[in-house]
Amino acid sequence: MRLSKFVGERTKDAPSDAMMKNHILLLRAGYMKQVANGIYSLTALGQKACLNIENIIREEMNACEGQEVKFPVVMPKELWDMSGRYSSIGSEMVRFTDRTNRPMLLGMTHEEAAVHLAKNWVNSYTQLPCMIYQIQTKFRDEPRSRGGLIRVREFTMKDAYSFHVTQEDLEDYYDVMFKAYERIYKRIGLKNVVSVKSDNGMFGGTASHEFMYLNPMGEDELVICPHCDYRANQEVAQCKYKNLPQEDMLPLEEVFTGEAKDIAEVSKFLKMPPEKCMKAVVFAIKGEQGSVVCFIRGDREINETKLRKLCKKEVVPYDATSDPDFCAGNIGPLNLKAKDAKIFFDQSLKGLTNLSTGANKKEYHFVNFNIERDYGTVEYYDISKVKAGDPCPNCGGELHVSNGIEIGNIFQLGTKYTSSMGMFVKTKDEREINPIMGCYGIGVGRNLACVIEENSDEKGICMPLSIAPYKVHIVPLRLDDEKVASISSKLYHDLQSKKIEVLIDDRDVMPGVKFNDADLIGMPLRVLISPRSLSNNQIEIKLRKTGEVIMVDAQDGLNKILDIIQNNKEI
């Protein structure tokens, strides 16, 4: 491509709401333009990088005997009624009626479509295992799009679906896909990736893993044991506690605590560490009456995902300040006014003695509260988030908590979709069973965003060779110099005829502008062709990532470039 014709601009600044590196650089380097909230157009730079990522994914899926198919973006309601997800998924799914008033939807995921395709056609164990996948546009009406291509409403995704006779067969294939995902991240240039156990969410099923790109701006919290291989999303990470020393139980006392309401204030007022305070957190249940009150050790936070699973309800945080059923800031289990509230105790409280807790009375707390003695026998549940330093549930070592961006996920789905949609296969011994499914997703744009988070410097993007939209960026200085012009043009066309994607800066602008733009858009090889170097019959090849400069005779330029591209996959 001739840069003079490129539809896309390089700018010094990015919009002030762009906080993440990928967002700033994708806009500044002209890889994309915003069309609406969470909706972007990609320029040739952005789209070619995405196509390169897609091709790497495609190769790895084909290597797993995946069959590339295409499901529709627009699907009829009936298809999603079969799994029950038409009604169970909320407003993130776009629904509309077509010209004949039939309700339709935009696919956010394609389990139903995959079963629809395979059903009746795949009906014998001899056809299994099999896997179908697509690479396609999806729309998810996210309430909060953010972070450039990290969280958008419209995106391109590879989603794959496998079918199996037995759970063992699924698990074997799941491992195959796991390894394919690891190869994909490596090939596109992402190193800081970990896999963690995760929540199955709206997909249902038995087990799942997320691949996480470690990044402090990531929305997910990851619990990682540096001592063993325990890794989990905070949503599902298991809590263990070091035993706190037991004390002799002291008599329960109601004490004045005045304006002290949250744990920090109460702890300070009572001169007790937060670990000795019992915290109350109130939740409402979406679409239902009544509330859920959780008690947890003062230094810990409720894990809403765990709570939801425990209640089997969609619970949401509830502000009890003006609710007469609660004495907000002074809530405790004893004398709680809200008679119909469901009460849960977190296991962090188990065995603790002489706690402080709200007295359900304005300006008063109890101290020396002992749950069993003062309230009764209760069950303890794991509804807490893991904190850094907690013991690993596997080896007991101290856990780390890091932030991450989900860049892929793999699910063991069980028979949720095949049974609800009536897909059957005949086993070797002639039984009719619902095949067991796996599903495997990876977002193209979000992976590009993470590649840029990892591969950039203060000057701009450092595109990995494997996904660079153009491998070579020719920068001729003084195109009015006949020799510069002819050697630049020959190299440009020679590279094209070798099927190497190449960019040439044919603009009539100052050298500094050309250099800055080349650094900003970040193609892996920059070739400088100037009257000065040509006076020694040389051209300069510079590697964007390392800054290494290689001078070669002009006539050897093509071969040297081909050699670098062939033999240095990681430049």
Add this chain to the structure above:
Amino acid sequence: MRLSKFVGERTKDAPSDAMMKNHILLLRAGYMKQVANGIYSLTALGQKACLNIENIIREEMNACEGQEVKFPVVMPKELWDMSGRYSSIGSEMVRFTDRTNRPMLLGMTHEEAAVHLAKNWVNSYTQLPCMIYQIQTKFRDEPRSRGGLIRVREFTMKDAYSFHVTQEDLEDYYDVMFKAYERIYKRIGLKNVVSVKSDNGMFGGTASHEFMYLNPMGEDELVICPHCDYRANQEVAQCKYKNLPQEDMLPLEEVFTGEAKDIAEVSKFLKMPPEKCMKAVVFAIKGEQGSVVCFIRGDREINETKLRKLCKKEVVPYDATSDPDFCAGNIGPLNLKAKDAKIFFDQSLKGLTNLSTGANKKEYHFVNFNIERDYGTVEYYDISKVKAGDPCPNCGGELHVSNGIEIGNIFQLGTKYTSSMGMFVKTKDEREINPIMGCYGIGVGRNLACVIEENSDEKGICMPLSIAPYKVHIVPLRLDDEKVASISSKLYHDLQSKKIEVLIDDRDVMPGVKFNDADLIGMPLRVLISPRSLSNNQIEIKLRKTGEVIMVDAQDGLNKILDIIQNNKEI
């Protein structure tokens, strides 16, 4: 791919509503499955064929210096309000509101998005001409989907947009794209393609061409001169008439014609040829009061596209039977009751003498009607369809009328979008102008459908090598024979390592089933490996299209196949 794992079935019969060859064969051979009216899932066979077509289109667009970009499928109303098309396009465009109640739409075409991307970024003549294109899913809520992949609601399309300083520059580039389209059709295996002048429809602009695949089931009528290069869509084809002999004017007479109403009946009753009868056709104007009455020679039909352009209104056929303003079956210009009707005379009537026409009175017509003498001076317009045998407007030779399927279109758009959306570029002499645009579309699935219309026989599909999802189909007979199994498996893996897409029929079924399936799905090379041929150390290569059989020594199979693929592009 191993056929045993293929998600897709071969069947003897197709649904009874499948009338066209591509529809029947795509379903019978398991290339696709219907999800809803006009919405299909593509299997690996269908999708890989489409991807191959996409890659050919991509190569040809890149050869025209096209920049591959990606516009959103979902766009905000505001973007389409700028061009006025949000309101001017009807219910074929899907509209919905997002979770924040903002009106959104599904893109059927992307002129607005193209201008949005280029605007502000492309602002100098030095950046022009430039072209951006995408290959993407579109949704058009067609009232009547039909013909397999010929007319569907969801489809993949390449759409390209070019920007120019002058009309001359656009015309030069338009020619470049014209030739690229011709190369695309040739490469994907379509021969019966003609280009015709066409109507610009909802796109606006100055000139346009459609590429038409000639097929009797096509919905478009094409006017083609076999004597010169005149070719036009019926919608815009110009009418010329041979002069009819003039007669002396006879006195106007009102005659009883009884129940005779349509031209055939009146002509028969009056014993006058239809060429001497004047026909009236009534139209309503969408969303407005009043009607349009057209008079035309009795043997001809009104061309609604021409009429719409003439009226600059959305006219639709009107049944005047029970409208008291009209005496349906007896309508004529003289004494017409509908006083507010707009009246148009087609030029087929010019110079005709002694016509019959309705008397606007039940059971009566006029004969010996002479327009100028009996009604007054009128203007004549070209609002007629061309009939086979009409003189060519270019050379006067006799025209043919054929049916065709539109498989691509190219438009000269003018400044409709750049001016309405406020895109400006600076010319060399520092003037600010709206750049002139071209746009260029080609549907992937519809082209696949036409390839199958053209490349099939009574046994099934004959996939052209260039777009075949798999180039080679290995058919081992008796996989329990160790030699058959090992040679088949080696060839399968050797071809894969040479990056040749290959299918192997590893099923335990009768030879006849394997042969029939291979013929039906139609990969260009079938390789038969059987104990019988291996007893002579040979394998059989059969070309699907010609039936030619080539026997080679087993160890030479790979090289022979590679040789055929390299050197026989048109097998």
